[in-house]
Amino acid sequence: MNRSLSLSTTTVDRLVLGFIGLLAALFYAAIYRYAINVPVVDDLLYIDSIRRITTPGTGFAEQMRVLVEQHNDHRILLSRLLVLTDYWLEGQVNYRTLTLAGSLSVAGIGWQLYQIFRQAGLSRWLVLPFALVLFQPSYQEDVWGVLCLLQHTVTLWLTIIVFRLLARPEPLAQAGALALGGLVLYSNSNGLFMWVAAVGLLLLMERWRWALAWGLGGVVLIGLYFGVDYTFVSKNSLAVAAEHPGWVVKSVLSAMGGAAYFDGRKWLLVPMLWAVMGLGILVLLVITISWIRALFGSKKVLSASLVPFLGIAFVLACSTGASAITRSDGGLMLPDRYQLFCVAYLLVVYGLLLLQLPQRWETTVGLVGVGFTSWFWLNAWLYYGPLLSEHYDAKVAEAMSLKHYHYSIISQTFGLDRDWQQRWETAMNRGIYQVPDLPEIRSVEAAMKTVPTQDSITRFITRTERLGFLNNDALFLQQDTLPTPRFLYIRSATDWYLLPAQPLPKPILKPWLPNRGAKSIVVPVMLKPGTYRLGWLRQMPAGWIPTLTEQALIVSNKPQTNKATQ
Structure with a gap:
């Protein structure tokens, strides 16, 4: 049943869309002002990949091998393809272009979530929390760092599209979901959990043939993922996690509640550890209850609008668990480059609540969501906004080191490896990267x-x-x-x-x-x-x-x- 009131004509709807436009305009104005064509840390590795792919005489098989080769415990096919495309278009790898283009995925995430709510017949004003969470700078390392942007933000957007296609019955949509799922799988190891969630959701929707197709495809693609030239880099951390299981639990909860962190400041007027853990427990409860309800409820429970939120919730939770096992150190697991996943939990929990609670709760959940995310948006700009100019100056300093010495003295030590340094200088001399x-x-x-x-x-x-x-x-x-x-x-x-x-x-x-x-x-x-x-x-x-x-x-x-x- 459509619960909206004149969605396309009311004054409130126009004001909401105008407000979202202002939020997006501020967000993208900041990106346009502070994006800079300078790599930091792992961003540098793209240059060597492009150097090897474009070296004269390199065969097609070797080019494909480089595109899908391992990066840490991931394979990052999509991001390498995007960097290669930029190189073909501009004649060099331009990190500013990649930042500006890749950051459009943030708007893409917002648009997909908006479409899901429209599909569910929810009022437009209920989309405001999505915009307030997305168009703010607390996860700036995932927006201004090209590798994080292309590996995390872009693939999160594509993952939402996969689950939206998965919820549709048309064979073309199912085939599209399967093909896009393969690309996501080889672009971020979180795609492994997306594959598991897809099979489970298809079984719950009683789409047996497509569940079988995903299952067989997963056996092949995941087998190739781990079976060809793969080394488990983080294997030593498994022993540490086994010795300290409490670390893993603390890390999972802290990541789930990480949106309340704000670098240890007492915005909630309570000890920050309590705020983070409290929000983390709430997030975990909502996700767990939602999946239990989907597994044991009637078929009517699993609506097409709910499927993407259940899928993303599963991917986030499993990815957090995997990260906790490989990175737990007993502290809060809130590294900057994963902050996108912390704020994504807010999007997921809000969507799960609105789509499952009785209609009489709709306004209450919406108002609480708007209030919480408005507070979140304001504090994010107060804290992280001033850091944008610092981020810009840090990259200017990086550019100076690259221009004069061909290595950085601030963020990485690749220059200590003579072989790598020689390859980097070869790439710069070929113009693959040019200091702006x-x-x-x-x-x-x-x-x-x-x-x-x-x-x-x-x-x-x-x-x-x-x-x-x-x-x-x-x-x-x-x-x-x-x-x-x-x-x-x-x-x-x-x-x-x-x-x-x-x-x-x-x-x-x-x-x-x-x-x-x-x-x-x-x-x-x-x-x-x-x-x-x-x-x-x-x-x-x-x-x-x-x-x-x-x-x-x-x-x-x-x-x-x-x-x-x-």
Whole structure:
């Protein structure tokens, strides 16, 4: 029964669509402003893939092998195809183009969810929580990091389409779901759980032939996935998870409730661990009860609108469990690059509640959803909004390192591998990747050629910390009283390196207060040996002004001897 009231003509509907348009416009304006053609960490690996695929004389079989080869514990066919397409169109891999194009999948997710609600006959205003969750920056690592964007966000969008097609009875829709499911399977290992969910849902809908087709197809495709040149990278973590099963449970619940995290700030006026775990338990209960109801309820329970939410809920829950088993360390499992899945739980739970609770609960659930997600949207922009400019400056610093040294000193240590470094330089020399001609780069290079202002008073706090994900020591620089500049830098007699200046502390509740202080990070092992003096760059009306202190950093050929001197 259609529960909408003049969906296409009411003033409320027009206001809702206009408001969603404003949310999307703000979101995409930020992406357009801060997207930059600079790779970070694993983004760099795409360049070598394209280099091997486009090397003259490479046969078709080898090209296909590179497209589907393993990346960590995943195969990322779709993202490599998208990067290759961009290379063919532009003559280089342009990470800004990939960010702008790939981020359209966020709108695609919103459109699919909107269509599901329209199919269920729900009022348009009930779609507002979807827009408030999607068009905000808390999962920025999944939007501005190309590998995360193409591997997580794009495949989440395609997975929703798979389940929507799966819910339709037409043979063409079923065939389309099966074909698209194969692509998703080889584009993110979460596709393994999508395959299991698809078979289960088809059985519940009594579509026996298609369930058999998915089952047989899964045996073949999943067998090839693991059977051809596959190494389980995270196998050692299984023993750790077996020793600490409580870690896994805590990690699953923390990921399910991770949308309430906000970097440890007490937005809910309760200890953050309680807020995260409480939301995680609620999410788990809703998903579990929904699946139990689908398994043991009548056939009428499983509507075409409900199928996509049940499918996505299963994929998210299983993916979270797999991540917990391979990454649990006893803490909250909330790495930035998985934050998209944390907010996706909000979308799923809201949809499951609206589609299953009695109609009399519709307005209550909708109002609670709008209130919660409005609070979520506002706090996300208050906290993460100011980080967008920092993210941009960090990539400018990356670009400077790539331009002058062909490796990064901030985010990765690929440059330590001579073979990999040679392949990277070959790719750059072939123009597969070209450092963008940014105004900041030109201005900074000009400023570094001038005589800097000398400062004999300012001293930076320096500390060394071992970073497991880099497997190297990192040197942290911090200056608490310095009015925040755009960049820090270190300079020897022959070399200089640019570092992003990250402001501290962050006045979240009062964003109009000026930030004071600056911090940054450098991996000393990536620096050329020498004595580097610490300085900073500030953008003034008259231009960029470099300032150099008397404090120095000594870098030798042995990383353990690196130290700061007065």
